[in-house]
Amino acid sequence: MASGYAVSGDSKGTFLGHPKGLYVLFFAEMWERFSYYGMRALLIFYLTKHWLFSDEKSGVIYGAYTALVYITPVLGGYLADRYLGQRKAVTFGAVLLTFGHALMGFEGTGGQDPTSLSIFWLALAFIIVGSGFLKANISVIVGQLYPRTDVRRDGAYTIFYMGINLGAFLGSLACGYLGETYGWSYGFGAAGIGMLLGLVVFILGKPLLCGRGESPDPAALAAPVMGIKKEWLIYGVGIAAVLGIWALIQYQDVVGWLLLVSGVVLVGYVLITAVTKLEPHDRDRIFAAMFLILGSILFWALFEQAGSSLNLYTDRYVDRGGVPASVFQSVNAMYIVLLAPFFAGIWTWLGRKGLEPSAPAKFGLAMVQLGAGFLVLVAGAAATGAGVPTPVLFIFLIYLLHTTGELCLSPVGLSAMNRLAPAHMASLIMGTWFFASASGNFVAGLIAAATGSEAASGEGAGQQTVLDVYSNIGWIAIGVGVAVMVVSPLIKKLMHLDTLKDVEPLAGEAELAEAQAAGINPATRGA
DSSP, X not given: OOGGGGSOTTTTOEETTEEHHHHHHHHHHHHHHHHHXXXXXXXXXXXXXXXXXXXXXXXXXXXXXXXXXXXXXXXXXXXXXXXXXXXXXXXXXXXXXXXXXXXXXXXXXXXTOHHHHHHHHHHHHHHHHHHHHHXXXXXXXXXXXXXXXXXXXXXXXXXXXXXXXXXXXXXXXXXXXXXXXXXXXXXXXXXXXXXXXXHHHHHHTGGGGTTTTOOSOHHHHHXXXXXXXXXXXXXXXXXXXXXHHHHHTTOHHHHHHXXXXXXXXXXXXXXXXXXXXXXXXXXXXXXXXXXXXXXXXXXXXXXXXXXXXXXXXXXXXXEOTTOOGGGGGXXXXXXHHHHHHHHXXXXXXXXXXXXXXXXXXXXXXXXXXXXXXXXXXXXXXXXXXTTXXXXXXXXXXXXXXXXXXXXXXXXXXXXXXXXXXXGGGHHHHHHHHHHHHHHHHHHXXXXXXXXXXXXXXXXXXXXXXXXXXXXXXXXXXXXXXHHHHHHHHHHHHHHOGGGOOOOOOOOSHHHHHHHHHXXXXXXXXTO
């Protein structure tokens, strides 16, 4: 048994009412998001202006890339649950990410030069696989710092989410400005430095995690397999995955089919496991989690227009006053940094009074606000008239409504996944949550491609195409949001919150291994 499990999440003391380990994760994820969103702010412009892909092709590439970023946590979560533990998985992922961002600084000759493009695809592959090892697992460690019934959990995830968006805000500003003003390599280089800082913070902050996220069986992990430690073989699987993704990212249609087939298999596996192996209340909670997971696909498909079609719309059709378009990618993150404490406080305040909306109801509210954001932009563009640049005010308004919607869904969804999943399925369910984001991101790429289908026909035609698509998806989002709110009481019943308890102390060896895998202290978790 790893010694780290004999301590509680608060054993190193608290800061502002939360374990100090939360703030290690906060800053590590902040720098990782600095690098990811800094690169993301530039990516659609890099594809269209440097590599000279069409709008349609760029949208599909962008969607395939972001989809793979969210699907690889299934692999990273599985390997962490079974072998590595979350902490080593996060460290390995951070190393891959650092290397990938360093490769992004290589511009080559641009255009469609095959050699330069191969290096670009390889850089994306390192970032995709690195995110797979880091993304789901660092979120799981947050949950492991708290008992399942701890009232601080939603607040903790909102604080953690604020760290994500502080990094996204700074990264979009710094990398976007440097990339568009001084050159692509400056923007991507700054993203690489941010990732390196995140790795350093996570390594130095290990003691404050109080043993959370360690391997479920350290002895087996260190045992040799064909003369090589199992741990190093698992890292080899990660490197092999980089090579596989390098080939896959170049064929975006294959990514779509992969998502469809693997999605059916993954959802089927989770549901079969729930029906055949879980007691009734845990089974129902998995059903509720799957409803939220599937519902989130539409949300992310529409929300993720921000980095692709909305980014291009801002560049081409908005009166920006000379500010680089990529810098506006920071607006969403800025709103979250400002509003996350308010949302954390209002949920807690409503919860104490018994008035807090359920997680499904919050999802419905999120969809309504998302749709309203698109309709506000469409109305603003129509009010100014055809051929007239859209006032930048409406970009701030669409991001505001999308941000308040995101705060009703994303941190709440993270918390719900960790709360509803049995301990031995924690990373799998979190990985499934990110898989839904992957599916949404790929669909987002297809929507973005549709908005760019007439860009070559002239500025007026291109702008109107975007606005027509935005109008349609805005009304669809509002309709779905209202429907979700109507059925939310039924989904809440499936969550069985009244019978949710912390895991009982363990007696058997098998149960002890389960507790170690979840990062739970058998001696103190019932306290």
